[in-house]
Amino acid sequence: MRHWLSKRREYSRSAPETESGLGQINGVFTKCRGCKKPVYEEDLKSRFNVCPNCDYHYPISAPERIKLLADPGSFTEMAREMRAENLLSFEGYEGQLEKAREKSGLGEAMVAGRATIGGNPVALAVMDFRFIGGSMGSVVGEKVALTMEAALEEDLPLIIVSSSGGARMQEGIYSLLQLAKTSVELVRYTRERKKPYVSVITDPTFGGVTASFATAADVILAEPGARVGFAGARVIEGATKERLPEGFQTAEFQREHGMVDRIVHRLELREDVRRLLELLA
Amino acid sequence: MILDFERPIKELEDRILELQRLAGESEELQGEIANLQRALETARKRIYLNLTPYQRVQISRHPERPNFRTYVEALTEDFYELSGDRHYGEDVAVSGGFARLKEGGRRVVLVGNDKGRDVKSRVRTNFGMAHPEGYRKLRRLYALAARFGLPIVSLVDTPGAFAGRGAEERGQAWAISEDLLALARSPVPVVSVITGEGGSGGALAMCLADYLGILENSYLSVIAPESCASIIFRDPSRAEEAAEAMRITAEDLAEHGIVDEVIPEPLGGAHKDPAPVVEAVGGAIGRALERLEGTDPSALFEMRYRRYRAIGAPKSLEAGRNGHHTSRGRG
Numbered sequence: 147m148r149h150w151l152s153k154r155r156e157y158s159r160s161a162p163e164t165e166s167g168l169g170q171i172n173g174v175f176t177k178c179r180g181c182k183k184p185v186y187e188e189d190l191k192s193r194f195n196v197c198p199n200c201d202y203h204y205p206i207s208a209p210e211r212i213k214l215l216a217d218p219g220s221f222t223e224m225a226r227e228m229r230a231e232n233l234l235s236f237e238g239y240e241g242q243l244e245k246a247r248e249k250s251g252l253g254e255a256m257v258a259g260r261a262t263i264g265g266n267p268v269a270l271a272v273m274d275f276r277f278i279g280g281s282m283g284s285v286v287g288e289k290v291a292l293t294m295e296a297a298l299e300e301d302l303p304l305i306i307v308s309s310s311g312g313a314r315m316q317e318g319i320y321s322l323l324q325l326a327k328t329s330v331e332l333v334r335y336t337r338e339r340k341k342p343y344v345s346v347i348t349d350p351t352f353g354g355v356t357a358s359f360a361t362a363a364d365v366i367l368a369e370p371g372a373r374v375g376f377a378g379a380r381v382i383e384g385a386t387k388e389r390l391p392e393g394f395q396t397a398e399f400q401r402e403h404g405m406v407d408r409i410v411h412r413l414e415l416r417e418d419v420r421r422l423l424e425l426l427a
Numbered sequence: 428m429i430l431d432f433e434r435p436i437k438e439l440e441d442r443i444l445e446l447q448r449l450a451g452e453s454e455e456l457q458g459e460i461a462n463l464q465r466a467l468e469t470a471r472k473r474i475y476l477n478l479t480p481y482q483r484v485q486i487s488r489h490p491e492r493p494n495f496r497t498y499v500e501a502l503t504e505d506f507y508e509l510s511g512d513r514h515y516g517e518d519v520a521v522s523g524g525f526a527r528l529k530e531g532g533r534r535v536v537l538v539g540n541d542k543g544r545d546v547k548s549r550v551r552t553n554f555g556m557a558h559p560e561g562y563r564k565l566r567r568l569y570a571l572a573a574r575f576g577l578p579i580v581s582l583v584d585t586p587g588a589f590a591g592r593g594a595e596e597r598g599q600a601w602a603i604s605e606d607l608l609a610l611a612r613s614p615v616p617v618v619s620v621i622t623g624e625g626g627s628g629g630a631l632a633m634c635l636a637d638y639l640g641i642l643e644n645s646y647l648s649v650i651a652p653e654s655c656a657s658i659i660f661r662d663p664s665r666a667e668e669a670a671e672a673m674r675i676t677a678e679d680l681a682e683h684g685i686v687d688e689v690i691p692e693p694l695g696g697a698h699k700d701p702a703p704v705v706e707a708v709g710g711a712i713g714r715a716l717e718r719l720e721g722t723d724p725s726a727l728f729e730m731r732y733r734r735y736r737a738i739g740a741p742k743s744l745e746a747g748r749n750g751h752h753t754s755r756g757r758g
Contacts, residue, residue: 234674238659291736313627313649315659318673319685322649325628326635326735329607334732337612354649356600357588357628362608376599377590381654388592395595405598 178202196412203369203412205349207250208257208274211307215416216261216270223259225292230254230285230317239316246277255280255310258289260296263305264420266427269297272307275350280310282355283317287324290359291331297343298335303427304343305419308360311378312353325358332362342426344419347374347397347406365422366406367415368397374406430485432474433695439467475694478644480670480679484652486644487623488586490549491698493705495522495539498582498622501702502709504529506537509571511564515597518561520553520585521633523568525577530713536572538565538633539582542623555624556589562602562632569609578616578716581633582708584623586651588632606632611731614724618715620690620708621645637731638715639685641677642704643692647685648675685738687715 178185180202190197194214195204206214212221232239247253255277261270271293273280282290290306297304313321336343345363347356349372356376360366368374375395382388393399400406410418429437443463450456478486486492499506508524510517523538540555542548572579588599610617610632619634625647634647641647648670649655655669656662680686690707697704719727 234672236672237668315650315655315673318649319647319675319680319683322627322631322647323685323735323738325607325631326611327738329604329611329635330732330735333608333611333728337728352600354628357603357632358607359604361598361601362604374600375595376588376603377595382590382592382595386591390592394592403596403598405601 179204194412201370201411203349203371205275205309206412207276208252208272208307211272211348212257212261212270214412215272215305215307215419216263217265221259221261221270223257224296225258225289226253228253228285228288230283232316233284233320234316234318236316236318242278242316250274250276252277254285254289255282256286256289258293260300260302263416263423266420266423267300267302268305268423269293269300269302270305270307273309273355275309275311278314278316280308280355281312281314282310282321282324283314284320284324286310286314287321287327290324290328294328294331294335297341298339301339301341303341303423304335305346306343306359306363307346307348308351308355309348310351310353310355310360312355321354325354328359329362332359342422344422346410346415346419348372350374350378352376352378361405364426365408367408367410367418368400368406369412369415370397370409372397374400428490430482430489432482432485435470436467436474439463439470443467471694479667480646480676481652481667483644483676484624484646484670486696486698487642487646489696489698490544492623493697493701494544494584494623495541495582497701498539498705498708499526499537501705502528502530502712503537504532509564509568512560512567514560514563516558516560518558518564519551520555520557520589521561521564523564525571526580528580528709528713528716530709531717533713533716534577535580535716536568536575536577537580537582538568540584540623540633542584553589555585556587557585557629558589558591558594559597559599559602562588562599562606562629565606565633566602566609569606569613573614576615578618578719579610579613580712580716581617581619581636583619583621583625583630583633585626585630585633586624587626588629603628603632607635610635611735612728613731614727616716616719616722616727617731618712618719620711621647621686622708626651635731635735637719637727637734638687638711640688640690640708640711640715641680641686642690642697642708643677644696645677646670646675647680648673 175184175186178197181200183199195206256273258271343363345360345366347368351374373395397409446460504527506526522541526537527534542555543552617636618638619636620640652666652670653663656665677689681689693700
């Protein structure tokens with residue numbers, strides 16, 4: 147039983163509590179989750195939270211991701227002030243929102259706007275897992291739709307970077323319907339424009355986000371080791387008692403099963419996307 | 428099958444039956460029976476007219492509730508069922524094919540979840556929880572509907588897409604997102620009724636529609652109330668509260684403008700008297716098809732786009748959209 151529990155732990159990395167996404171930090175260095183060697187905070191930071199020894203990809207915030215992906219100074223944010231409301235008066239939701247805003251310094255689990263990548267203009271939306279597990283409520287759905295609208299109106303390629311536990315339960319039916327909202331918007335874009343939609347999937351991406359816009363792209367990229375799927379491993383183990391194979395639902399597993407196109411190292415992402423844009427846009 | 432909250436009704440019914448056996452000519456007992464019958468009527472009204480959201484969820488899952496086969500038998504002249512996703516397998520959690528409806532003789536592509544009635548058939552159909560094969564079969568059927576210009580009619584009754592190893596290995600999320608896009612761009616009308624359970628993305632992949640009806644005791648929810656309780660309240664026994672909090676009932680959905688019509692059920696649920704419910708569903712589908720018939724594909728898409736682009740967007744989002752047309756300075 148104990149053995150099984152410890153096995154399970156690797157499927158349930160907890161949400162990052164610190165900027166670098168590392169659990170226990172003594173300020174200077176920490177033991178890497180990948181290679182177990184000590185890693186200096188500074189070294190991690192300078193490599194966008196990728197371990198210098200073993201290339202383990204820790205989570206990064208949306209602003210950091212934008213810094214990594216967009217040309218310096220090219221990003222302009224849209225709908226920055228958009229805030230979720232407790233539409234259904236769900237118990238404790240306002241407090242969670244408050245805490246998430248404080249913790250992340252963001253208004254919501256998604257930052258959306260326009261940028262250039264290697265000089266190519268794009269519409270860009272990036273999710274932030276620190277904000278209530280990157281869950282998709284009305285604001286996230288609306289920002290996805292607005293990003294797609296901007297791409298449609300200005301004839302831009304569309305890039306969405308996902309990391310999400312799925313739909314946000316606290317907004318009940320409104321969260322579920324974001325799947326429909328983003329789908330109709332995406333169809334409008336692909337009907338009228340010939341620019342690529344690139345989905346970049348990062349750890350972890352599950353549920354309603356994977357079951358809608360994150361997998362509905364022309365090209366799907368994923369970060370090494372990122373867990374992506376419909377239902378989480380814990381849910382599956384709880385429901386079916388199936389033994390899950392080593393590496394289940396990792397980006398590598400998904401590519402083997404034909405579900406993602408490329409696994410792209412974080413530090414090569416900008417260049418990889420630039421190449422694709424120049425081939426297609 | 429008796430649901431927990433129906434026990435008081437059941438007990439009264441049993442006592443009346445017993446007394447009726449004993450009564451014979453006894454005046455006294457006849458009087459007692461009449462009293463009990465009044466009490467039974469009161470109990471029925473008290474319970475059935477004040478159903479909590481979670482009680483409605485239980486009714487929506489009732490094994491005797493009219494299911495896909497019931498509707499097929501009652502509403503179609505012919506149902507020519509198709510099988511398979513042409514990739515991997517045949518998933519009996521989802522059924523579909525070409526159909527001719529009795530009402531108006533309309534030809535449609537009909538899809539739905541066939542949960543079965545007893546333990547054996549429910550296990551066989553995986554309780555209406557589809558694997559990716561089921562969603563890819565739907566995708567095929569949606570494509571056939573487009574090709575032959577037949578409207579899509581769906582009868583939704585699923586707790587949700589199946590969560591399992593095989594389902595993940597074969598791209599459950601990918602299969603669902605494809606269905607959502609296929610319905611979003613469908614050149615033919617999409618008419619849906621949630622007849623039983625409407626569980627999450629797995630249900631939405633069948634009812635992103637131009638007309639969405641729902642039976643009075645059916646629900647549509649982002650997640651099963653039991654799972655929501657486990658995750659949010661860390662206590663699965665608080666499913667009652669979760670069902671309340673998420674606004675999942677037909678009445679809630681109508682109030683929030685998410686469904687077009689609530690189809691009434693008899694006191695205690697559709698299984699108490701299925702025939703009029705099945706007929707009402709047929710009528711609702713017929714009216715919707717009549718209204719949407721002959722709408723050209725781009726008008727259909729515009730309508731569908733407006734419907735879902737606006738839905739689930741709180742008014743306050745408008746305020747945040749001011750930032751939409753920001754000047755594009757070189758920040």
